[in-house]
Amino acid sequence: MKKGFVFDLDGVITDTAKFHYLAWKDLADEIGIEIDLKFNEQLKGISRMDSLERILAYGNKSDAFTTEQKEALAEKKNTHYVELLQDLTPDDLLPGVQEFLNDAKAQNVPCAIASASKNAPFILEKLGVQDAFDAIVDPATLTKGKPDPEIFVRAAEAINITPAEAVGFEDAQAGLDGIKAAGMYAVGVYSGEELHGADLIVHHLTDISVAELLQK
Ligand code: B16
Ligand code: MG
Numbered sequence: 229m230k231k232g233f234v235f236d237l238d239g240v241i242t243d244t245a246k247f248h249y250l251a252w253k254d255l256a257d258e259i260g261i262e263i264d265l266k267f268n269e270q271l272k273g274i275s276r277m278d279s280l281e282r283i284l285a286y287g288n289k290s291d292a293f294t295t296e297q298k299e300a301l302a303e304k305k306n307t308h309y310v311e312l313l314q315d316l317t318p319d320d321l322l323p324g325v326q327e328f329l330n331d332a333k334a335q336n337v338p339c340a341i342a343s344a345s346k347n348a349p350f351i352l353e354k355l356g357v358q359d360a361f362d363a364i365v366d367p368a369t370l371t372k373g374k375p376d377p378e379i380f381v382r383a384a385e386a387i388n389i390t391p392a393e394a395v396g397f398e399d400a401q402a403g404l405d406g407i408k409a410a411g412m413y414a415v416g417v418y419s420g421e422e423l424h425g426a427d428l429i430v431h432h433l434t435d436i437s438v439a440e441l442l443q444k
Contacts, residue, residue, distance in 0.1 A: 230413060230442050231393040233332060234383040235361075236273065237343035239399030240417050242320050242355055244313070244345075245272060251309040252283060255301060261287030269421050273400035275344050275373045276302050310347065316354035322417075324434030329360040331438040338362045338387035342379045342396070342403075362387050374402040377410035384412070395441050397433075399423075413444045 238244045249268045256263045261283055271279045280302050284290045293301065318326070332339050340363040341348055348367075352358040363386035365379050372378050377391075384394045396407035399417040401424065407414040408425050415436070416426030423429060427444070430436055 229393075230395050230444050232338040232340070232384070232387045232389040232395075233441070234340050234342050234380055234387075234394050234396045234407075234412065236396075236398045236400070236403050236417075237341055237345055237348050237351060239272060239419050240322070240397045241325055241341075241357070242316070242322055242351065243419075244316075244351065245419075247309055247312040248279075250312060251305045252279065254308060255305045256283050256287070259287070259289065259292075259301070261289065273344055273374045273398070273402040275367065276306065276346070278373060280305070306347075310350070313347065313351060313354060316351065318356040321355055321357065323432040326357070328433040328436075328438060329357060333360060335438055335442075337438060337442065338389065340383040340387045341365065342383040343367065344373055344379070374400070375405035375409065377406045380406050380410035380412060384410070395444060398426075413441075415441070 235241060248271065253263055263283060267286060270282060280298060329339065339361050341361050342365050344367050346367055348364055363383065365382045365386060370378050380396055381391055384391045391411040394412045395415060396412040397415045397417060398404045398407055399419045404414055404416055404423055404426055414426045416423040416429045418429050418431050
C-alpha cells in the first residue's frame with residue numbers, strides 16, 4: 229500500500245528538455261563544440277554543472293576553462309534557458325498530469341517534486357501547479373545528484389512517508405536508478421529512450437490512476 233508520490237519535473241510534468249537543449253546547443257556552438265539531440269539524452273536529470281562538464285568532455289575541452297569561467301558559462305546557459313521558459317503556460321503540462329494531480333489532491337495523497345532543476349519552483353508556477361505539491365526538494369542542498377538516491381529519500385521525508393511507501397516517477401535512467409536505490413516503486417515515463425529497471429512503464433500519466441498506484 230503506497231501513501232505518496234514523488235515526481236521528477238522535466239520529462240514527467242512538462243517537457244523542458246527541448247529548452248535545455250536549445251540553450252546548451254547555443255553555448256556549445258559558441259565554444260566550438262557540436263552537440264546533437266542524441267547527446268542531449270545524456271543530460272536528462274543531470275545537474276547544470278555536471279551537464280556542462282559532460283559537454284566539455286565530449287568536446288575534449290575539460291581543461292580549457294577555469295572554475296570561474298565554467299561558472300560563467302553555466303550562468304549564461306541558465307539566463308538563456310530562463311528566457312525560453314517565459315512562455316510556458318498550463319497548456320505545457322504533459323498529458324494526464326493535471327488530472328492525476330487533481331485526483332491525488334482529492335484523495336489527500338501527498339506529492340513532492342524531486343527535480344535536479346534549480347528553476348523548478350518558477351516552472352511549476354508558470355504551469356499553474358505549484359499548489360499541487362506539498363514539498364519541493366531544493367537541489368542546492370544535496371550532496372550528490374541523480375543517480376544517487378538522496379533527492380528521492382529527501383522528497384519522501386518531506387511528505388512524511390518512507391521511501392517504501394512512495395511511488396516515484398522518472399523519465400531519465402539516472403533518475404530511475406535513484407528511485408530504485410531509494411527503495412521506492414518506480415514508474416518510468418517513456419520519452420523515446422529505453423528505460424531499464426522500472427516497475428512499470430507508461431507513456432503518459434493518462435495510462436494509470438492514483439487508485440491503482442496506491443495498491444502497489
Ligand atoms: P537547472 P529533472 C533536470 O530536471 C533536467 O533534466 C536536466 O537536463 C537539467 O540539467 C537539470 O534539471 C538542472 O536544471 O539548470 O534548471 O537547474 O529532470 O531533474 O526535473
Ligand atoms: Mg527528468
